[in-house]
Amino acid sequence: MPAAAQSLANQLFGAQPQPSLQAPQAIGSYARGCAAGLVRLPESGPTWQAMRLSRNRNWGHPEAIAYVQDLSREAVRIGWQGLYVGDISQPRGGPMTSGHASHQIGLDIDIWMRPPHRLDLSVAERESISSISVRSADQRSVTPHWTRAHHALLRAAASDPRVDRIFVAAAVKIEMCRTATRADTPWLQRIRPAVGHNYHFHVRLRCPAGSPHCETQTPTVAELSNGGNGCDDTLMWWVTDFLDPPRRERTEPAPPRRRHPREFTMTDLPAQCAGVLNAP
Numbered sequence: 001m002p003a004a005a006q007s008l009a010n011q012l013f014g015a016q017p018q019p020s021l022q023a024p025q026a027i028g029s030y031a032r033g034c035a036a037g038l039v040r041l042p043e044s045g046p047t048w049q050a051m052r053l054s055r056n057r058n059w060g061h062p063e064a065i066a067y068v069q070d071l072s073r074e075a076v077r078i079g080w081q082g083l084y085v086g087d088i089s090q091p092r093g094g095p096m097t098s099g100h101a102s103h104q105i106g107l108d109i110d111i112w113m114r115p116p117h118r119l120d121l122s123v124a125e126r127e128s129i130s131s132i133s134v135r136s137a138d139q140r141s142v143t144p145h146w147t148r149a150h151h152a153l154l155r156a157a158a159s160d161p162r163v164d165r166i167f168v169a170a171a172v173k174i175e176m177c178r179t180a181t182r183a184d185t186p187w188l189q190r191i192r193p194a195v196g197h198n199y200h201f202h203v204r205l206r207c208p209a210g211s212p213h214c215e216t217q218t219p220t221v222a223e224l225s226n227g228g229n230g231c232d233d234t235l236m237w238w239v240t241d242f243l244d245p246p247r248r249e250r251t252e253p254a255p256p257r258r259r260h261p262r263e264f265t266m267t268d269l270p271a272q273c274a275g276v277l278n279a280p
Contacts, residue, residue: 009264012277013094017056020092020279024062026105026207026214027093027272031261033215034273035093035106041065047072047082049119051112051126057096060088061106063208067162068109071203074156079149082119084131086110086200092276094269095261104261105214107205111157113150113198135169135198142175151176157203158187164217167194167202177231188229213272 013034024037038059043050048068050058060068065088072083089106090096102108112131121129134146154176158166170193180188194202207214266274 006265006267008095008262009266009269009273010095010097010262012266013090013092014097016090016092016277018091019059020276022276022279024106024208024210026061026107026211027276028105028213028270029215030102030105030108030204030217032264032268033093033105033270034276035061035089035104036272036276036279038089038091038093038106039065040091041068041085041088043123044119045069045072045082047076047119048085049082049116049121049126050085051129052086053123053126055087057087057090057103058085059091059093059106060109061205061208061211063162064088064107064109064205067160067203067205068111070160071111071153071157075153078152078156080153081116084112084114084116086112086131094273094277095264097262101261102204107207107214109203109205110200111203112200113145115149131199133198135171139169139171140174142171146172146175151179154191154201155184155187157201158190162205162208163190164204164206165190165192166204167192167197169193169198171198172201173230177229180229180231185229188231191230213270 019038020036022036026035027033039062041050041058041060043053043058068085075083087100087103087110088108089103093104093106095104113134114131132145134142134150136143154166154168157163168191173191173193176188176191204217207216
């Protein structure tokens with residue numbers, strides 16, 4: 001692909017309206033890869049609705065689609081009507097034309113923090129309705145929108161063995177740690193604070209069987225927390241140095257700029273991604 005190799009990968013993958021007719025496979029890393037044989041989360045189901053359909057990002061590895069449907073049924077048992085599901089991946093994964101740096105291999109899923117008030121939203125309504133923030137403006141605490149049902153849903157989401165980690169606002173993790181017991185450790189360690197996750201939580205699944213080119217995230221959550229629940233001094237960095245960063249001495253060099261996936265060309269992605277892009 002000499003010509004395409006120099007084109008921006010996000011433009012090439014973003015132009016693909018359908019998945020490749022290949023066996024399902026996650027290829028590369030969550031923020032540098034692509035995906036073969038993805039399947040579409042139906043726009044509506046008995047316990048979910050896919051949002052922002054104009055983006056065409058309700059595609060995922062079959063395990064991701066099954067996970068969403070399983071979690072949506074669990075949401076009903078918890079007391080919600082189901083789930084509003086945000087972005088998963090583009091039809092063939094890869095870097096996106098806007099938004100996420102990750103969501104490239106069909107294993108990242110955004111779930112709205114807004115409990116569905118109905119599951120018969122029109123296409124137009126799904127474009128205009130917004131989620132709700134469960135984090136205060138100063139980023140230090142949760143809002144009254146945060147409920148026991150949110151806690152129960154995240155516990156169910158993180159307890160699934162298919163999950164590697166779940167990203168939430170730091171205030172959410174802190175609130176969950178405030179009421180944690182030792183019995184919560186196995187799942188709570190998978191809940192990780194991250195910027196920009198106050199309107200949704202971001203589920204990241206482990207590399208599935210049958211995807212030999214999928215790169216598991218390193219370090220794993222278990223290594224990050226050393227077998228704990230993630231409620232240690234590392235978490236408090238989010239309400240100290242992150243919100244009130246120490247001043248950098250002028251003599252210190254600025255850290256090098258990292259390239260965003262929207263700047264990647266095909267040569268930056270795993271070699272198998274050219275085959276995914278060119279497959280029927």
